[in-house]
Amino acid sequence: MTITAAAPAPAVGLAMLDGLVGDLQAVRARIAVLQAQEAELFAHAVTVIGVREEECSGQPAAGHGSQLAVREVHAELAAGLRLSEYTVARRVNTARTLFDRFPATGDALTVGRIDPAHADAIVDAGSDLDDTRRAVFEQAALELAGTETPARLRGLLGDLVTRLDPTGTEQRVQDAASRRRVWVKDLEPGLACLGITAPTAHIHGIYDRLTQIATDLHTQNTTDAETPADAGEPADTRTIGQLRADVATDLLLTGAPTGHGTDDDDRTRLGQLRGVVHLEMPATTLTGQTAGGAILPGHGPIDTDTARTLAADAPTWTRLFRDPATGVPTCVDTYRPTQTQRRLLRARDTRCRFPGCRRPARGCDIDHTIARADGGPTALHNLAHLCRRHHTLKHDTAWTVEQLPGGILRWTSPTGRTHHDHPPGTVRFTPTPPDPPPF
Ligand SMILES: [Zn+2]
Numbered sequence: 001m002t003i004t005a006a007a008p009a010p011a012v013g014l015a016m017l018d019g020l021v022g023d024l025q026a027v028r029a030r031i032a033v034l035q036a037q038e039a040e041l042f043a044h045a046v047t048v049i050g051v052r053e054e055e056c057s058g059q060p061a062a063g064h065g066s067q068l069a070v071r072e073v074h075a076e077l078a079a080g081l082r083l084s085e086y087t088v089a090r091r092v093n094t095a096r097t098l099f100d101r102f103p104a105t106g107d108a109l110t111v112g113r114i115d116p117a118h119a120d121a122i123v124d125a126g127s128d129l130d131d132t133r134r135a136v137f138e139q140a141a142l143e144l145a146g147t148e149t150p151a152r153l154r155g156l157l158g159d160l161v162t163r164l165d166p167t168g169t170e171q172r173v174q175d176a177a178s179r180r181r182v183w184v185k186d187l188e189p190g191l192a193c194l195g196i197t198a199p200t201a202h203i204h205g206i207y208d209r210l211t212q213i214a215t216d217l218h219t220q221n222t223t224d225a226e227t228p229a230d231a232g233e234p235a236d237t238r239t240i241g242q243l244r245a246d247v248a249t250d251l252l253l254t255g256a257p258t259g260h261g262t263d264d265d266d267r268t269r270l271g272q273l274r275g276v277v278h279l280e281m282p283a284t285t286l287t288g289q290t291a292g293g294a295i296l297p298g299h300g301p302i303d304t305d306t307a308r309t310l311a312a313d314a315p316t317w318t319r320l321f322r323d324p325a326t327g328v329p330t331c332v333d334t335y336r337p338t339q340t341q342r343r344l345l346r347a348r349d350t351r352c353r354f355p356g357c358r359r360p361a362r363g364c365d366i367d368h369t370i371a372r373a374d375g376g377p378t379a380l381h382n383l384a385h386l387c388r389r390h391h392t393l394k395h396d397t398a399w400t401v402e403q404l405p406g407g408i409l410r411w412t413s414p415t416g417r418t419h420h421d422h423p424p425g426t427v428r429f430t431p432t433p434p435d436p437p438p439f
Contacts, residue, residue: 029112036110039119042088043095049073071389072397072414079355079411079419098123104138114142117150125157128172133164189301194252206248214243280347281307297350297424328407328423342366345383348423353409354390355419361385367394369403384409 052069071085074092078085098119099106105122108114122145126137137160144156162169177199185193196203221236238246281294285304294307328348345366352359364385370376381403386394393399398414407423 028115032109032112032115035116036106036112039091039095039098039106039109039116042091043099045073045077045088045092046096068392068396071393072399075354075390075393075397075399076413076415076417079413080417082356084356084358094120094123097127101127101134102138104142108142108145114145115150118145118153121145121150121154121157125154125161128168129161129165137161137164186299190303192299210244210248211240213247214240217243217247278346279307279310297347326406341378341380341383344380345385348380348407349385350424351385352387352390353384353421353423354386354393355411355421357387357390359387359389363387365391367391369401369409380407381405 049069052072056069070089074085074088077083078088081088083091098109102119102123105114105119109116109119122138122141126134126141129137137157140160141153141157144153144160148156161172180196180198182197183195185195187193196206198206217236218238218240221238225235278297279294279302280297281304282290285294285307294304295301346361349361349364351357351361352364364387366383367386368376368378369382369384372378376382384401384403384407394401400412402410404410404420409421411419411421413419
């Protein structure tokens, strides 16, 4: 008699998982092929810009040079694809660099062997290398891309570039520092993000200092909570992360600015500057009859207590009346007509009124939709905020705009596509009358 071991039952789950991995790999490869085609089309935009430059060179606006053709093409693509012009410009440049200077990477993307994120990492890391070093770099980078995630690939490619071109790294570090900047991004109702890019050592130094102060406060809070004398006091339960954010906010809002290159006089003057925020809140919220409803126009809601505190310290208020159905501002309290129009217009527009543009109205021009020279009146229904870039685009390219009731702008692009830009924050529910009092 012989005993044979029973064969293990087929692992159904593992077979399913195996199939899932294979299917996803196949789909991602197909997506990569399509994204390569998209990149080729973005790269083609450079050719289109060249043709438009030649076509426009005989026109009066040619004094603005090639920038005008670039803006015209980018604006048309951005409006048509509902992307920002910044994103379009980045995709055009990356695509052109990819196919011109990294042909093997372009090929690998076209056949779905690597992801677009891998291709971006290769182009970003290697585009400053000379032809000889770039060829060596690209070959090694493509081998790594076959096994690494895009995030890990970026780190490895940085090391690779430093090894291939140690002296050039010094220059790249200096060039990178020249791109330092600060930006703001609204995240969700009640929360926004401040981003700072600066030399690596400074940023890590800032983060470390914030961590030290936050940790110190956290330890102090824990000790205080255990002290019998403080029993019954409300405990400070903020996490290290929250404390870090609070300390950074305090330092930026109230700390003395000691930027390099400022003498004592400058520092005193800079120290007197305070950030300004424009706040909109219902009168009933201000007086405490209702809660909520305070917003920073163009950025979203903020909490009622902060809004009341800011309003109490504000030197002047402007009363603003809105149409309850559409939300379009209809009137403000003021005695000077031009100021009235400016305030009302700023309250209505809050930003540049070109499709997709988010530049705040504060830095924009007030444009006559129909030019004054053509009989356009200086009236709200013929005025709109446009940033300098889109003001120029409107005047010097074939983009046209007309103003519809409710402050809606209907733009027509050079290729004849129409795009509607609505005044921000005008989506409203029609108010229903309150229930009659029960007496
Ligand atoms: Zn704009």
